[in-house]
Structure formats: structure tokens, C-alpha cells
Amino acid sequence: xxxxxxxxxxxxxxxxxxxxxxxVRQERRGNVLMNKEFLAFIAVAALLAAVPFTFGSSITxxxxxLAKGLAVLGILILLRAGQVSFGHAMYFAIGAYxxxxxxxxxxxxxxxxxxxxxxxASGVAGAIVGVFVTRYRGIFxxxxxxxxxxxxxxxxEKAFHxxxxxxxxxxxxxxxxGMELRRAEFDVAIYYVILVFALLSVWLVWRYLRSPMGEAxxxxxxxxxxxxxxxxxxxxxxxxxxxxxxxxCGLGGVFMGMVQGLATPEHAFWTRSSELVFIAVLxxxxxxxxxxxxxxxxxxxxxxxxxxxDDSWQLILGVTLILIILWAPGGMVELFRRFTGRNRVKxxxxxxxxx
Amino acid sequence: MTLNFAVLALLxxxxxxxxxxxxxxxxxxxxxxxxxxxxxxxxxxxIGAYVAATLGQWLVANGYNPWLTFPALxxxxxxxxIVLGGLLERLLLQRIxxxxxxxxxxxxxxxxxxLENLQRMIWGVQPYFMSTPLNLLGNVSFFGINYTAYQVxxxxxxxxxxxxxxxxxxxxxxxxxxxxAVTEDREAATSIGINATRVYFMTFVIGACFAALGGALxxxxxxxxxxxxxxxxxxxxxxxxxxGLGQIxxxxxxxxxxxxxxxxxxxxxxxxxxxxxxxxxxxxLLIKPNGLFGKVTARKI
Amino acid sequence: MSExxxxxxxxxxxxxxxxxxxxxAADGINLSLYDGEHLAIIGPNGAGKTTxxxxxxxxxxxxxxxxxxxxxxxxxxPPxxxxxxxxxxxxxxxxxxAEQTVxxxxxxxxxxxxxxxxxxxxxxxxxxxxxxxxxxELVGCSDVRDRVASELPEGKRKLADIAIALALKPRxxxxxxxTSGVASADKFDVMETLMxxxxxxxxxxxxxxxxxxxxxxxxxxxxxWAQGKIQTTGKPDVVLNDPEVIRNVIGG
Numbered sequence: 001x002x003x004x005x006x007x008x009x010x011x012x013x014x015x016x017x018x019x020x021x022x023x024v025r026q027e028r029r030g031n032v033l034m035n036k037e038f039l040a041f042i043a044v045a046a047l048l049a050a051v052p053f054t055f056g057s058s059i060t061x062x063x064x065x066l067a068k069g070l071a072v073l074g075i076l077i078l079l080r081a082g083q084v085s086f087g088h089a090m091y092f093a094i095g096a097y098x099x100x101x102x103x104x105x106x107x108x109x110x111x112x113x114x115x116x117x118x119x120x121a122s123g124v125a126g127a128i129v130g131v132f133v134t135r136y137r138g139i140f141x142x143x144x145x146x147x148x149x150x151x152x153x154x155x156x157e158k159a160f161h162x163x164x165x166x167x168x169x170x171x172x173x174x175x176x177x178g179m180e181l182r183r184a185e186f187d188v189a190i191y192y193v194i195l196v197f198a199l200l201s202v203w204l205v206w207r208y209l210r211s212p213m214g215e216a217x218x219x220x221x222x223x224x225x226x227x228x229x230x231x232x233x234x235x236x237x238x239x240x241x242x243x244x245x246x247x248x249c250g251l252g253g254v255f256m257g258m259v260q261g262l263a264t265p266e267h268a269f270w271t272r273s274s275e276l277v278f279i280a281v282l283x284x285x286x287x288x289x290x291x292x293x294x295x296x297x298x299x300x301x302x303x304x305x306x307x308x309x310d311d312s313w314q315l316i317l318g319v320t321l322i323l324i325i326l327w328a329p330g331g332m333v334e335l336f337r338r339f340t341g342r343n344r345v346k347x348x349x350x351x352x353x354x355x
Numbered sequence: 356m357t358l359n360f361a362v363l364a365l366l367x368x369x370x371x372x373x374x375x376x377x378x379x380x381x382x383x384x385x386x387x388x389x390x391x392x393x394x395x396x397x398x399x400x401x402i403g404a405y406v407a408a409t410l411g412q413w414l415v416a417n418g419y420n421p422w423l424t425f426p427a428l429x430x431x432x433x434x435x436x437i438v439l440g441g442l443l444e445r446l447l448l449q450r451i452x453x454x455x456x457x458x459x460x461x462x463x464x465x466x467x468x469x470l471e472n473l474q475r476m477i478w479g480v481q482p483y484f485m486s487t488p489l490n491l492l493g494n495v496s497f498f499g500i501n502y503t504a505y506q507v508x509x510x511x512x513x514x515x516x517x518x519x520x521x522x523x524x525x526x527x528x529x530x531x532x533x534x535x536a537v538t539e540d541r542e543a544a545t546s547i548g549i550n551a552t553r554v555y556f557m558t559f560v561i562g563a564c565f566a567a568l569g570g571a572l573x574x575x576x577x578x579x580x581x582x583x584x585x586x587x588x589x590x591x592x593x594x595x596x597x598x599g600l601g602q603i604x605x606x607x608x609x610x611x612x613x614x615x616x617x618x619x620x621x622x623x624x625x626x627x628x629x630x631x632x633x634x635x636x637x638x639x640l641l642i643k644p645n646g647l648f649g650k651v652t653a654r655k656i
Numbered sequence: 657m658s659e660x661x662x663x664x665x666x667x668x669x670x671x672x673x674x675x676x677x678x679x680x681a682a683d684g685i686n687l688s689l690y691d692g693e694h695l696a697i698i699g700p701n702g703a704g705k706t707t708x709x710x711x712x713x714x715x716x717x718x719x720x721x722x723x724x725x726x727x728x729x730x731x732x733x734p735p736x737x738x739x740x741x742x743x744x745x746x747x748x749x750x751x752x753x754a755e756q757t758v759x760x761x762x763x764x765x766x767x768x769x770x771x772x773x774x775x776x777x778x779x780x781x782x783x784x785x786x787x788x789x790x791x792x793e794l795v796g797c798s799d800v801r802d803r804v805a806s807e808l809p810e811g812k813r814k815l816a817d818i819a820i821a822l823a824l825k826p827r828x829x830x831x832x833x834x835t836s837g838v839a840s841a842d843k844f845d846v847m848e849t850l851m852x853x854x855x856x857x858x859x860x861x862x863x864x865x866x867x868x869x870x871x872x873x874x875x876x877x878x879x880x881w882a883q884g885k886i887q888t889t890g891k892p893d894v895v896l897n898d899p900e901v902i903r904n905v906i907g908g
Contacts (some may be wrong), residue, residue, distance in 0.1 A: 139392040139457040143592045147633045154629040208775045212767035215779045219753040226751035230765040231739040318468035
């Protein structure tokens with residue numbers, strides 16, 4: 001075993017060779033990577049934790065990126081199963097509105113209660129909708145999710161006596177573990193809360209995707225017949241992923257809502273869903289880092305180029321999306337791997353496999 | 356609910372169903388042949404509407420005979436369908452026929468984002484009106500209630516003409532036969548020498564024209580606003596999915612079901628209006644996952 | 657548990673009927689499989705051999721008749737439930753998880769068998785890993801263990817498909833032309849190893865086969881299919897010498 005381990009390392013650029021030569025010990029190579037990746041993870045975590053002391057002015061920006069990145073992480077789980085949802089902004093909005101309702105009903109409610117409520121609400125909604133949509137794949141999966149989100153959007157907009165209509169609802173500043181916080185303190189506190197949840201989620205999703213259940217998600221994409229014939233229901237595998245993705249979107253939504261102090265129907269609009277999908281494809285579905293890398297790039301471009309691009313934002317997104325799909329189907333993750341000389345990974349968006 | 360209300364809702368529903376059918380039949384035709392669900396179909400609908408409205412307004416503003424706005428509706432739709440549809444198929448879709456379903460869906464979604472943006476840049480966010488054709492046809496009376504003839508007679512007639520013209524085209528012309536052959540069995544069709552590239556192009560352009568025509572004919576009955584494309588793509592998908600993707604006559608029936616149900620919802624409980632089409636779709640799909648007329652195909656193992 | 661008692665009835669199909677439009681795929685199929693048997697199914701193409709496997713595993717619902725496994729009715733139960741009861745299947749066209757390595761295919765099957773659903777445990781860290789590696793060794797797939805399944809040559813795909821079925825530790829294994837696609841020089845070696853493994857693990861089997869040499873060597877019983885019916889069944893040496901069978905199946 002150790003011999004194989006050693007022989008595999010000099011062959012670092014490998015992966016499987018097309019001509020079918022030497023087999024490569026992928027999972028052991030994976031362990032080496034895992035260590036490197038773990039170090040990178042710790043380094044990024046430390047850098048982010050230092051932000052309030054070094055670049056204090058950008059914490060709100062980064063907090064919003066992390067919140068959105070959580071939602072993108074959810075989309076990424078579905079991409080693993082080869083599925084795209086054009087309606088996941090609905091769960092984002094559910095997270096935000098759960099916080100809005102609770103904070104308007106109970107003054108001085110705690111942030112952790114709001115977060116728990118968002119997880120619960122998005123998880124339950126995801127389970128109910130999921131039972132239906134996981135019967136479908138591909139086009140139907142994407143479009144039925146879109147249909148659900150559009151219905152939800154119009155309910156939010158029309159039921160203004162409950163939801164405040166298109167103006168949305170305010171989310172009062174919650175306490176944190178019982179402490180009343182002033183504005184500046186709150187900004188720092190919520191930054192750290194979001195950071196902790198984001199890091200935790202990345203770790204959990206990373207582990208989940210490599211666990212039997214997570215690997216089964218890829219099997220949903222590649223061969224449902226075989227999945228059934230090893231004794232597993234593809235529908236329930238996908239349902240597990242779907243609920244996880246809904247909860248991640250709900251988490252993203254509650255954090256975004258608390259940072260902005262607002263929940264609006266806009267959060268559920270189809271353009272938001274499409275942004276999430278866009279970022280996931282931009283970042284690349286092969287690695288959890290893609291979700292957050294993609295989000296930072298996306299938000300940075302949008303924030304700093306807003307004045308120039310405001311009128312043509314969707315246009316630019318659309319063109320970029322086509323360019324990525326046609327010429328860089330692995331997204332940023334694959335570009336990074338190519339750049340650093342690692343092997344090309346098969347990804348959900350590499351369509352070479354055909355139908 | 357009185358009889359009058361019922362008749363009113365029914366006629367309203369039929370008018371709406373006619374528009375829905377026009378758009379959905381294009382969507383379902385393209386899916387049947389190309390295997391692609393074109394999300395940008397909604398944009399073709401919206402742009403067809405805007406172009407027809409612009410053309411009509413220009414005619415009226417320049418003192419032309421207002422009856423010319425009728426051919427303008429069809430001309431606008433045809434231009435949009437051929438130019439925009441043709442360009443899309445040639446420049447983009449041809450590159451993705453071999454890719455997997457999700458990628459195709461993402462590409463047409465990207466096109467949708469682009470077209471929605473372009474539409475906002477060109478026509479702005481102010482609502483557009485062009486009700487000349489509606490006014491010209493005047494009113495008709497049923498059971499003592501006045502209806503606009505445009506909605507009660509013209510739209511259903513247009514939808515029926517399209518349905519039968521399409522059936523005739525598919526059954527009795529060589530191009531139509533080729534389209535049907537490709538729908539039935541792509542591999543077999545190409546192996547007997549059918550030029551799939553040409554069939555795909557023609558089908559996409561025809562489908563695009565139907566979307567634009569739906570938009571153009573909707574113009575006199577409604578104000579054109581941003582977002583109409585997004586609403587229409589999910590609605591027409593609901594119609595096509597309820598019937599079973601690829602089912603042409605089925606789309607007519609499910610358009611009627613959804614159109615009429617929606618109209619009754621408007622009169623009975625308006626908050627259900629938006630939900631109605633999806634409610635029907637979900638109910639149908641729960642019982643028949645392939646739609647009302649869709650065929651179940653088991654994978655050969 | 658005496659050795660002398662009559663062999664136990666495992667799988668029993670009775671009166672199976674299935675028509676697709678004008679095609680008769682099953683027209684009153686009665687067949688029983690007893691413990692320790694290796695039953696070969698032979699017959700011309702289109703006789704309904706694969707359809708029979710599809711009905712037994714719940715992929716197709718028969719229009720009439722029933723399937724029982726260990727005295728439990730399983731007709732048209734979902735394939736996953738039937739699989740879990742102990743009927744595994746290998747396919748004519750190999751069904752693999754194309755994106756994953758051969759070993760990962762196996763580990764996934766083992767995870768389902770052992771219900772390893774802890775979302776934090778790496779697939780490669782399950783205790784059955786060693787067992788799966790040995791299974792791959794057994795079917796001669798060790799060399800492609802870490803290759804992505806979609807990149808395998810046809811012969812290896814076929815073997816990997818069988819290995820996945822074996823990974824489930826079934827009571828009965830249904831195989832659809834197990835050695836088609838395997839290089840003809842290796843065919844008998846592969847089948848020899850496979851049948852030895854099945855005997856050792858006390859797995860009974862049903863296999864669809866076109867190679868009569870293979871049938872006479874490895875089957876304990878043969879069933880001859882013709883137009884959705886069983887024409888005859890019996891010991892290989894008897895059935896394969898039946899003039900009618902020779903005319904319809906072997907010679908034809």
C-alpha cells in the first residue's frame with residue numbers, strides 16, 4: 001500500500017490516461033490533496049477572520065458574498081446530480097422572510113433563533129416541494145422549480161397585508177446570544193456568525209459529497225438504472241440533496257436579510273435564481289471552493305462596475321454564461337486546475353459525454 | 356355565479372387559451388424535433404409583441420389606414436421569428452445539439468437573459484399600448500353582454516387556423532413529413548437521408564414565429580411590460596408539460612384547460628389566478644408524469 | 657437443514673404474460689429456480705429472454721401472472737426492493753456509474769448493501785473496501801480498479817457490471833449474456849472463475865446465453881425460449897441434443 005502511495009506522487013499531474021496505461025491511485029492522491037486543501041482551507045479561514053481588523057470597511061461586502069456563496073453551495077449540490085434549478089431563490093427568500101416575520105412578531109429576538117427558524121422553514125419547504133420535483137430530471141426539474149418560485153414570488157408581492165408587498169418587510173436588528181448590539185458591533189458580530197456558518201457548511205458539504213450519499217448523487221446523474229439495481233432509490237438520494245440545497249439557500253437568505261435589514265420579494269425573483277445558477281457554473285461545480293470564488297468574483301464585478309454596467313447586467317451575465325459553457329465548461333475550478341497543471345476533471349457541465 | 360359570469364369567464368378563457376396555445380405549440384414543436392426546451396421562447400413572445408406594437412403605432416402615427424395594423428401584427432411576428440429565430444439557431448443552437456440536456460437548457464436560459472435585457476434597453480420599462488385592431492373590430496353581444504370581437508372571435512379563429520395549418524403542413528408537405536420523421540426517430544430519419552440540419556433550422560424558425568405571433572396577437576389586448584417574457588415561458592411550459600412535451604394537438608387541449616381555469620379563477624377568487632396554471636400542471640403530472648398525451652418510454656436495458 | 661431434503665425453491669414465476677402492442681414478449685411463462693441451480697436461458701433474439709429478467713426484477717409489470725421469491729410475492733415491486741431481497745442483476749449493456757472509478761462503483765454498491773449513510777464518512781473509508789478489492793481481483797478487474805468507468809473497454813465494463821452485482825451478496829444472480837463483449841479467448845476463463853465464485857458463495861444464477869458450449873459446461877438446467885413461451889426445459893445434455901431445439905435455436 002505504501003509503495004503504491006509513493007509511486008503515485010511523482011505522477012502528480014496524472015489522473016487517468018486516455019490510452020489506458022498505468023492505473024493511478026486516485027483516492028490516495030486525494031488524501032495528499034486533502035491535506036493541501038485542508039491547509040488552504042485553514043489559511044483562507046484565518047485570512048477571513050482577520051478581515052475586521054485589516055480591511056474593516058469591506059466586512060459588509062464580504063458578509064454578503066459569504067451569504068450568497070452559501071446559496072450557491074446549495075446549487076452546487078444539485079449540479080452534482082446533474083440537475084439545475086431555476087427557482088432556488090425561493091428558498092433564499094423563505095430564509096429572509098422567516099427572519100422578517102419572527103423579528104416583527106417578537107422584539108429583541110435572538111439571531112440564533114432567526115437562523116434556526118430559517119433552517120427549519122427552508123428545510124420543510126424544500127422537503128415538501130422536493131417530494132414532488134425529485135420525480136423529475138433535467139428540463140422538468142429546472143422548469144418546475146422555476147414555476148414554484150414564480151408562484152411564490154407573486155404571493156409575496158400580492159399578499160401585501162401580510163408580506164408588505166413589493167416593499168418587503170424590515171428585519172429588526174436581533175440580539176446575539178442575548179446581547180443587545182449597536183450598529184457597528186452588530187456588523188462585526190454578524191460577519192463572524194456568517195463566517196462560522198459558511199466555513200462549517202463548506203466542511204460539511206465537502207464531506208457529504210464524498211460520502212456514499214454524496215457519491216450516489218453523481219450516480220443519479222450517470223446511471224439511475226444501476227442505482228435502482230443496487231437497491232437505492234434515485235429519488236430519495238436526490239431528495240436528500242434537494243433538502244440540503246434548500247437549507248443552504250435558506251441560510252444564505254436569512255444572513256443576507258439580516259445584513260441588509262430587509263426581506264423583499266425581489267429575493268425570490270427568477271433573476272436571483274438565475275444568478276445563483278450562473279455563479280455555480282462560473283465557479284465550476286467540481287469543487288466547493290468554486291461556489292465562494294465565483295461569488296466573490298461575481299459580486300466584485302457587479303459592485304465595482306455597477307455604474308458602468310447597470311443597464312446591461314443581465315446581458316453581460318448571459319453572454320458570459322454562454323462563453324463559459326462553450327469554452328470553459330469546468331468554470332473557474334477547472335481553469336485553476338489547468339493553470340496549476342492538475343488533471344482535467346469531469347464535471348457536470350462538460351457535455352462531451354453527449355446524451 | 357350567474358350564467359352571464361360563466362359565459363364571460365368561458366369566452367375570456369378561450370381568448371387567453373388561444374394566445375397560450377400559439378406560444379406553447381411553438382415551444383412543444385421545437386422540443387419535439389430538436390429535443391431542446393428553448394427558454395428564450397418567452398423572449399421571442401415578448402419581442403414579437405413589442406415589434407408588432409411599434410409597427411402598429413408607427414402606421415397609425417403616420418396616418419396610414421388603421422386596418423393595416425392587422426397585417427402589421429403578422430408581419431412583425433414573422434420578422435422576429437425569421438430574423439431572431441434564424442440567427443439564434445445558426446449562431447448558437449447548432450453548436451450545442453451534441454451537448455447534454457442541462458447545458459442546452461443553460462444556454463437557452465442565457466439567451467433569455469440577454470434578450471430580456473436587450474428588450475428593456477430598446478423599449479424601456481414603460482408599458483406599451485397598441486389597441487387599434489381591438490377597437491376596429493368593435494363589439495359583439497352574447498346573452499346581452501358585449502365582448503370585443505377581437506378577443507372572442509379573432510383570437511380563437513387565429514389559433515384554430517394555426518392548428519389546422521400546422522397539421523396540414525406536417526401531414527401533407529415534404530418538409531412537414533421530414534419534421535415528423537425526425538420527431539419519431541432521429542437516428543432512423545437521418546439514416547434514410549433526411550437533412551437534419553435543415554429540418555432543425557426550419558422547425559426552430561417556425562416555432563419562433565409562433566412565439567412571436569402569440570406576442571403580436573396579444574398586443575391589442577394587454578399592455579406590454581417587462582417581465583411578460585418570463586411569465587410566458589413558464590406558462591407555456593406548463594401548457595406543453597401538461598399535454599406532454601412534443602404533443603401538438605394535446606397542447607391545444609391543455610391550453611384550453613389552463614386558459615379557462617385561469618379565467619374562472621379571475622372571476623371567482625383572483626388570488627388563485629397566478630397559481631391556477633401550475634396547479635393544473637402539478638395535478639396532471641402527479642397522476643401522469645409524462646403529461647396527458649405523452650408516451651411512456653422505458654429505457655431499454 | 658439436512659442435505660438430503662429437496663432443494664429449496666428460490667424464484668418462481670407463474671403465468672407471466674406481457675404484450676407490447678403486437679409483440680408477444682411473455683405468453684404464460686412458468687419457471688422455478690431452486691437453490692444451487694445455474695439455469696441457462698437460450699432462444700432466438702426477440703423470444704422474450706431479457707423481458708423475463710425485466711419482469712423478475714420489477715423493471716416491467718406483467719399483464720398477468722406473478723413472481724415469487726422465497727415464497728414472497730414480488731411481482732412489479734420496485735427493482736430496488738427486489739434487489740434488497742437478494743436478487744442481483746447484471747446487464748447485457750453494462751450499467752455502471754460512468755463518472756466514478758470502478759472501485760467507487762463497487763464501494764457504492766457495498767454502502768447500499770450495508771446501509772452506510774453517515775454523511776461524514778468518506779466512501780473510501782467503509783470497512784467493505786478490502787472485500788470489494790478482492791471481488792475486483794476475482795473478476796479480473798484489479799487493473800482497472802481506479803479507472804473511471806466510462807473509459808473502460810467493453811470487456812471490462814461487462815465484468816465490472818457483474819462485480820457490482822456480486823458486491824450486493826445476492827442469493828440469486830440474473831445475468832444477461834454475461835460474456836458477450838468479453839474477448840473470446842478469455843470467455844471461458846472468465847466464466848469458469850465466475851461460476852466458481854458463485855458456487856463458493858452459494859449464489860444461484862440464471863443466465864441468458866447464446867454460446868451452447870458455455871451452456872453445456874456451466875448450466876445445471878436449460879430453458880428454451882420461443883416467442884414468449886418456454887418451449888422446453890431440462891438437463892443441458894438432453895435439451896441441447898433435442899432435434900427441435902437444434903433446428904429452432906442452435907442450427908437456426
